Amino acid sequence: xxxxxxxxxxxxxxxxxxxxxxxxxxxxxxxxxxxxxxxxxxxxxxxxxxxxxxxxxxxxxxxxxxxxxxxxxxxxxxxxxxxxxxxxxxxxxxxxxxxxxxxxxxxxxxxxxxxxxxxxxxxxxxxxxxxxxxxxxxxxxxxxxxxxxxxxxxxxxxxxxxxxxxxxxxxxxxxxxxxxxxxxxxxxxxxxxxxxxxxxxxxxxxxxxxxxxxxxxxxxxxxxxxxxxxxxxxxxxxxxxxxxxxxxxxxxxxxxxxxxxxxxxxxxxxxxxxxxxxxxxxxxxxxxxxxxxxxxxxxxxxxxxxx
Amino acid sequence: xxxxxxxxxxxxxxxxxxxxxxxxxxxxxxxxxxxxxxxxxxxxxxxxxxxxxxxxxxxxxxxxxxxxxxxxxxxxxxxxxxxxxxxxxxxxxxxxxxxxxxxxxxxxxxxxxxxxxxxxxxxxxxxxxxxxxxxxxxxxxxxxxxxxxxxxxxxxxxxxxxxxxxxxxxxxxxxxxxxxxxxxxxxxxxxxxxxxxxxxxxxxxxxxxxxxxxxxxxxxxxxxxxxxxxxxxxxxxxxxxxxxxxx
Numbered sequence: 001x002x003x004x005x006x007x008x009x010x011x012x013x014x015x016x017x018x019x020x021x022x023x024x025x026x027x028x029x030x031x032x033x034x035x036x037x038x039x040x041x042x043x044x045x046x047x048x049x050x051x052x053x054x055x056x057x058x059x060x061x062x063x064x065x066x067x068x069x070x071x072x073x074x075x076x077x078x079x080x081x082x083x084x085x086x087x088x089x090x091x092x093x094x095x096x097x098x099x100x101x102x103x104x105x106x107x108x109x110x111x112x113x114x115x116x117x118x119x120x121x122x123x124x125x126x127x128x129x130x131x132x133x134x135x136x137x138x139x140x141x142x143x144x145x146x147x148x149x150x151x152x153x154x155x156x157x158x159x160x161x162x163x164x165x166x167x168x169x170x171x172x173x174x175x176x177x178x179x180x181x182x183x184x185x186x187x188x189x190x191x192x193x194x195x196x197x198x199x200x201x202x203x204x205x206x207x208x209x210x211x212x213x214x215x216x217x218x219x220x221x222x223x224x225x226x227x228x229x230x231x232x233x234x235x236x237x238x239x240x241x242x243x244x245x246x247x248x249x250x251x252x253x254x255x256x257x258x259x260x261x262x263x264x265x266x267x268x269x270x271x272x273x274x275x276x277x278x279x280x281x282x283x284x285x286x287x288x289x290x291x292x293x294x295x296x297x298x299x300x301x302x303x304x305x306x307x
Numbered sequence: 308x309x310x311x312x313x314x315x316x317x318x319x320x321x322x323x324x325x326x327x328x329x330x331x332x333x334x335x336x337x338x339x340x341x342x343x344x345x346x347x348x349x350x351x352x353x354x355x356x357x358x359x360x361x362x363x364x365x366x367x368x369x370x371x372x373x374x375x376x377x378x379x380x381x382x383x384x385x386x387x388x389x390x391x392x393x394x395x396x397x398x399x400x401x402x403x404x405x406x407x408x409x410x411x412x413x414x415x416x417x418x419x420x421x422x423x424x425x426x427x428x429x430x431x432x433x434x435x436x437x438x439x440x441x442x443x444x445x446x447x448x449x450x451x452x453x454x455x456x457x458x459x460x461x462x463x464x465x466x467x468x469x470x471x472x473x474x475x476x477x478x479x480x481x482x483x484x485x486x487x488x489x490x491x492x493x494x495x496x497x498x499x500x501x502x503x504x505x506x507x508x509x510x511x512x513x514x515x516x517x518x519x520x521x522x523x524x525x526x527x528x529x530x531x532x533x534x535x536x537x538x539x540x541x542x543x544x545x546x547x548x549x550x551x552x553x554x
Contacts, residue, residue, distance in 0.1 A: 011551065048406050051547040076408040084399035088319070090326035099319045103312070103407040131326075147403065 001026045001155060001186040002047065007056035009042050016042040018210045019056065024203075026154075027184040029177065031191060031201030035303055038207045040190040041083060044157050047188070049074050060155060076104060079148030083159040083190075085140045089133030093124055093143050096132055097150045104151035111150065118146040122176065138169025145176065156180065159190040174200055198295050212302040220298045227292035229262045229271045234284040236260055243281030244274055258286075267292075308416065312409050316417025317424070320391050324425070333386040334425050338433035341379055345372045346440040353448050362449050369441055370517035371509050373459045376434040378506060380470040381499040383429055387422040388478035389491035396486055396553065405546050415544045419475050426471040434463045461522045469529045474498045476536040483543045483553050 002024035009017040017039040024030040034040050045051045047058055049071040058065035063074045088096050094115060101111035119125040122142040127135070132143055141161060148156060161177070162170040177200055180187060191197050197204050198217045206212040206220070213220060233240065236258050244262060245253055248270065252263040260278075264270045267290045275288045293301075324330045349372070352360045360368075395401045404414065438454035445453055478495040485491050505525060509516035516522065 045550065050402070050405055050550055072408045072410070075406060078406075080403060080406040082399075082402045082406070084402070086398060086400035086403045088323060088400055089398055090323055095322060099315065099322075100403070100407065102315045103404075103409055105408065144403075 001028075002030070002058075002060050002188060004043075004047070004058040005056055007043070007046065007058050008054045009039070009046055009051070010054045015209060017046070017207075020207065020211045021056075022205050022211060022214055024186060024188060026186050027181070028202045029181050029187045029189060029200055031189045031197035031204040032207060033192060033194065033197055033204055033299060034207035035192060039209050040192075040207060041159055043207070044080075044159055044188065044190055048078060048080050048157055076151070077153055078155045078157060079151070079153035081141075081144050081148045081156070081158040081161050083163065085144035087132040087140055087143060087147070090131055092129045093119065093132055093135070093146075094128040096143060097147055100147050101150040106151040110152070114150050114152060115146075118149050121179070122146055122172075136169075138165050138172070141165055141169065141173060142176075145173065149180075153185070155186045155188065157188045157190075160192070161189070162191070162193060162196060170196075194295050194299055204295070206299055206302050208303050213298070217295055221293055221295050223293075223298045223302075227267045227290055229264065229267045229274050230287070230289055230291050231260045231262070231274060231278055231283075231285060232287040233258050233260065233278065234286065237281075237283070240278050240281045240283040243277045243283075247273065247277040308410070308412055310416075312413045313417035313420065316404075316409070316414055317420040320387075320418060320421035321425075323394070324387065324390070324421070327390060330386055330390055334383055334429050337382060338379060338429045341375065342433045342437045342440070345375065345437055346444065348372075349441050349444045353444065360448070365445055365448055366453065366517065369445065369453050370458050370462075371506070372437070372441070373434070373454075373462050374506050374509060374516050376430050376437070377462060377466050377470050378499055378502045379433075380426060380430045380467045381474045381502050382496070383426040384422040384471050384474040385478055385492055385495035385498065387425060388418070388475050389482055389488050389495055391418050391421055392479060392482035393485065393488045393491045396482070397488065401549055405549065411544055411546050412541075415479070415540070418479070419472075422475045422478070423468075423471055426474075427468055430467050430471070431463055434459075434467070457519045458517050458522055461519055461526070465526050466522060466529070469526055469533060470502060472533050473529055473536065476533060476540050479540045480536070480543055483549075 005021050006019040007017060007021070008015070008019050020043060032040050032043065042051070046053050047060060047065060049065055053066050060074050061077050063070035065074060088099070097115045097119070098111065101115065106114065116125065119128055122145065124139060124142060124146065127139070132140060135143060145161065162173050165173065174196060177187060177189070189197070189201060201217065203214065203216055204220055205214040213223060215223070236255050241253055241255060241260065244260065245251065248262065248264050250264070254261045262274055271288060271290060275285055278285055395404065438459060442452040442454050477498040478491065481494045482491050485494065505514065508514040514521055
C-alpha cells in the first residue's frame with residue numbers, strides 16, 4: 001500500500017531524510033520510531049504530498065508521490081492526524097468533522113453517517129455541539145482522529161497520536177487504532193513511544209535520518225542478539241557453575257547472587273541442557289528461562305551507534 | 308480551480324468569523340460609525356457652522372467623503388484576512404487543511420473570498436447608505452441630489468473592490484511573515500498609507516477626486532499593483548513554504 005525507495009529530503013545543506021526505503025502492506029500497522037529530529041514528520045509530510053521530495057520514489061496505493069496529477073488522488077485516499085491536532089476551536093465537534101468531510105468530497109449521507117459513527121465510537125457524540133476549544137487534550141486528539149476518518153480513508157497517517165495524553169486517554173486511542181486495524185485500514189504510526197509501538201504495530205522501522213532497521217517487534221528485539229538463559233538457584237555454588245561451563249565451554253557465565261546468566265548462542269534450545277547440567281551438579285532450580293534484549297535495547301543501540 | 312472546493316474554505320471561514328465578535332465589529336461597527344459621523348458632518352456644516360458652506364464647497368467635500376470609503380475598504384479586509392490566515396497558524400489548523408484534496412489555489416481563493424465578500428458588502432452597503440443620507444441632507448443647499456454620480460459609482464464599484472483585493476493580497480503576504488494576529492493587523496494596516504495619501508492629495512487640492520478621469524488613473528495604478536502583488540502572493544502561498552518556511 002505504501003512503498004518508498006531511497007526517499008530523500010534535504011532542506012538546503014540539512015538532510016532531514018536520507019535514502020529511506022520501506023514497504024507497508026495493506027491492513028498493516030507500521031510504526032515509525034525515531035528520536036526528535038529523526039525525520040519522521042518530514043517523511044509523513046512527503047508521503048501525504050504536503051512537501052516535495054528531493055529524490056527517490058514513493059507510492060501510495062499505486063499513485064506516485066510527487067506527481068502533480070496523483071497528489072490530489074493520494075490526499076483523497078489518506079487521512080492525516082498531525083502532531084498538532086489543529087482543530088477549529090471556535091467550531092463544534094460536529095462542524096469540524098463536517099467541514100473536512102466536505103473538503104474530502106464525502107457525499108452528504110455518508111458524511112453524516114461517518115460523523116455519527118466515529119463520534120459515537122470515540123465517545124464524543126453527546127458533545128457534538130460543544131466547541132472543540134472546550135475539549136480536554138484527550139478529547140481533542142480523539143476528535144482529530146475522527147476528522148482523519150470522516151471520508152473513510154484506506155490509509156491513515158498518525159503523527160504521535162498519544163503524545164501528551166494521560167494514560168487513560170492514550171489507552172483509548174491505542175484501543176481505537178487496534179479497532180481500525182481490524183477494519184483492514186493501513187496505519188502509519190509515527191511515535192517515539194516504544195511501548196506503544198510494540199503493543200500495536202505489526203512492523204516497526206527505526207529511523208534516525210537514515211533507516212536503521214525494519215522488522216516485527218520480535219525481530220527487532222532479537223536484533224542486538226544478546227538473549228541469555230537465566231537460572232535462579234537456591235545456591236549458586238562453584239560446582240554448579242563449573243558443571244555448566246564444562247557442558248558449554250564457549251558460554252559466558254556470570255553469577256549475580258543466586259542467579260546465573262549464561263550467554264550461549266540459541267539460548268532457547270540450550271536451556272533444557274543447562275538446567276540438566278545444573279541439577280546433575282546438585283543445584284536446586286527456582287526459575288529458568290530466556291531473557292533477551294528489549295525493543296528499547298535495540299532502539300538505543302541503533303540510534304546511539306548512528307550518533 | 309474547483310469553485311465548490313474554494314467555497315467550502317470560504318464558508319468555513321465565515322463560520323469562524325461569526326464566532327469572533329471583533330471581526331463582526333470591524334465589519335459592521337466601523338462602517339456604521341464612519342457613515343454616521345460623515346452624515347453628521349454634512350448636516351453640521353450646513354446647519355450649525357453659521358451656514359457658511361457654499362454649494363461649490365459642498366461638491367468638493369462630498370466626493371472627498373466618498374473617498375473615505377476606499378480607505379475603509381483597506382481596514383475591513385485587514386482584520387478578516389489576518390484572522391483567516393494567522394488564526395489558522397495560531398490554531399495550527401493549516402496542516403490538516405493542506406492535507407485535504409484541495410489545491411493551494413483553491414485554499415487561497417477561498418480565503419480571498421472570505422475577506423473580499425464581507426468587505427465589499429459592508430463598504431458598498433454603508434457607502435450607499437451615506438449617499439442616500441448625504442443626498443437628503445444636502446438637497447436643501449445644492450438644490451439637486453448630488454449622489455449617485457459617475458465619480459461616486461467609480462469609487463464604490465471600481466476603486467473599493469480593487470482596494471479590497473489589494474488589501475487582502477497585502478495581508479496574505481504579511482500573514483506569512485508573522486504569527487500574531489495583532490501584529491498582522493498592524494502591519495496589514497500599512498496598506499492604508501497610499502489610500503490616505505490619495506485622500507490627502509484630494510484634500511490639499513493636488514488631485515480632484517471628483518474627476519472621473521483621475522479616479523480611473525488611480526484605479527489603473529491600483530489594479531497594476533494588485534497584479535504585481537498577486538505574483539508575490541502565489542509565490543508565498545505554496546503548500547511546502549507554508550509548512551516549512553512560514554513563521
